[in-house]
Amino acid sequence: MSSSTLVYLARLAGTPIFDPNGDQVGRVRDAVTRPRPGTLAPRVLGVVAEIGAWRRIFIPMGRVINIGGGGVELSTGQLNLRKFEARAGEVLVLGELLDRRVSVITEPGEPERLGEVTDIAMCPVKATGDWELARIAVRERGGRLGRSHVNQFDWDEVRGLVTVPTAQGTEGLLSIVEGMRSADVATMMLDLPKRRRVELAAALEDTRLADVMEELPEHDQVDIIAALDRDRAADVLEEMEPDDAADLLAELPSSEQAELLDLMEPEEASPVRQLLKYVAGTAGGMMTSEPIILPPDTTIAEALALIRDRRNSPAIAAQIFVTRPPSLTPTGRYLGIVHFQRLLREPPADLIGSIVDRDIDPLDPADDLAKITRKMATYDLVALPVVEAGRLVGAVTVDDVLDHLLPTDWRDQPHD
Known part of the structure; x- marks a missing residue:
């Protein structure tokens, strides 16, 4: 396998997607795979593409004629605009495998080597033309000074990628969303499994998370705010616009409303309390209390x-x-x-x-x-x-x- 055929997916994220005329139709946000038995590398089924605001669709790898650091070229401009939803057994490479804690196979007698996945590369299979995951970049921690270093391994040299972790880091996901618009981060989070969505939310800074929360549907806001500890939840609510914070709190039981409002700084909680007095769907219920x-x-x-x-x-x-x-x-x-x-x-x-x-x-x-x-x-x-x-x-x-x-x-x- 030539290294020139390797496409690293964390680096590919955010690159443009072009139709046969050279017009940009979207951007790459993730790749979809399906695990195979034993140590066989998962096949890459296609990429998740962001098409305009709020829409993510699936593009099969069979539609891709060229892929690399400059982006993805398609064989057709006709795309299925149905919203992407992962099917049973499918795995999002960046959303679910990035930051996974894994172990590297060692020779008998050697100490166990542990690390976190920082990137995953795919490559084409010459015999079939399919794509599969091939190389894994792992950040290993160790040595006398406790320094970390990144090494690359073949798929069958790493264990722990196809199991469901109880906890997972977020460093890789954070690097992907850095610089993305809040609305785009919100869209990406909606595509993640609930566990990863909550992990990413917890890792974002308060101001950044507040901006992203304002772009999410209210039921997803409730899931995230419920997963945060109460002090952190109150801090995030303080960073949100008062009308958005009031809309979110209105979805919670009255006891939780009161608890979070009491934990907020009084000057931040005051306009939110005022907005909660108005009926939903009226001018008072939908207004912002902080115009110029x-x-x-x-x-x-x-x-x-x-x-x-x-x-x-x-x-x-x-x-x-x-x-x-x-x-x-x-x-x-x-x-x-x-x-x-x-x-x-x-x-x-x-x-x-x-x-x-x-x-x-x-x-x-x-x-x-x-x-x-x-x-x-x-x-x-x-x-x-x-x-x-x-x-x-x-x-x-x-x-x-x-x-x-x-x-x-x-x-x-x-x-x-």
């Missing part, structure tokens, strides 16, 4: 600097809500909206109070989805204020509305 809010004596230059903050989503940064102090919800008296395009057209030294749009009627916290969508369409806005007793309590954004308009399984539906 400024007093009328703020200069246009200061307002522009604030909306440039990359942490603000496009929907949040599209407008500023102007109120009397205090500027935390519930605010002082609500005055109106200033649109970012208007800010771009005015002198930087002017005050935003001079350009407030007072003609847009705010939402009431009890307004239902139909009323919200009609008002958003009428004013052609991406966010609307929610006002109670003359005070701003939050804002409903277009992404909040879409989440409630789309069916709960919209991420699983085919799309172009």
Whole structure:
């Protein structure tokens, strides 16, 4: 077997997939194998491809005509867009085998050699044209200084890859998701077995995990938050947007809600408690309590600097809500909206109070989805204020509305 035929799958992850015309149709995210009896290397059935946002599909190896560090070339541009779901007996190489703790076969009398899988290579079988797993990169730990080193072994020289582990590391998975968008990490996690999903979630930093959680369906959020210890769960909830944290907590029993809210820092728990008071599906139930809010004596230059903050989503940064102090919800008296395009057209030294749009009627916290969508369409806005007793309590954004308009399984539906 020539080393030039080896394709290492951890290195292949994220590389582009091209159709016969050279157009990119997606990216490689994993490979699917089926174990064989004894020490026979598993056959590689195909690759898991990410096609656009939220969709992962299966591409059989028979459709692949070239594969390597530059990506994957296909023999056809026609793809089955059915959402990938592993069948019984199938194994995801990166999702399930990476970081697996294994032992290396040694000569009689030699000490046992243990390590973790850092990468797995596949190669074509000349006789059949099939692909199979061939080489395993293992990080071994040992020596007098306890240093680790990576060695490569043939498939039949390693034990422990086809057994179900009781625990598994995450270093390899973390290296794969590093730099990926939170929505892509969420999609990848949905493809993993529940055990690996929880292990990866536990290994992510609080802020990163919070961003990923916000992209997951609520029932999957509940599974992950339930698997974390209570202090860690509270820390992650603190990092989430208050409306997302409130939506998640609303799915938990009241006793768990109270426990987690008590463990959160008071200033982080306060807006979440406020949001939990509103009925689900209403403006109050779907709003964010932290839009951009400024007093009328703020200069246009200061307002522009604030909306440039990359942490603000496009929907949040599209407008500023102007109120009397205090500027935390519930605010002082609500005055109106200033649109970012208007800010771009005015002198930087002017005050935003001079350009407030007072003609847009705010939402009431009890307004239902139909009323919200009609008002958003009428004013052609991406966010609307929610006002109670003359005070701003939050804002409903277009992404909040879409989440409630789309069916709960919209991420699983085919799309172009």
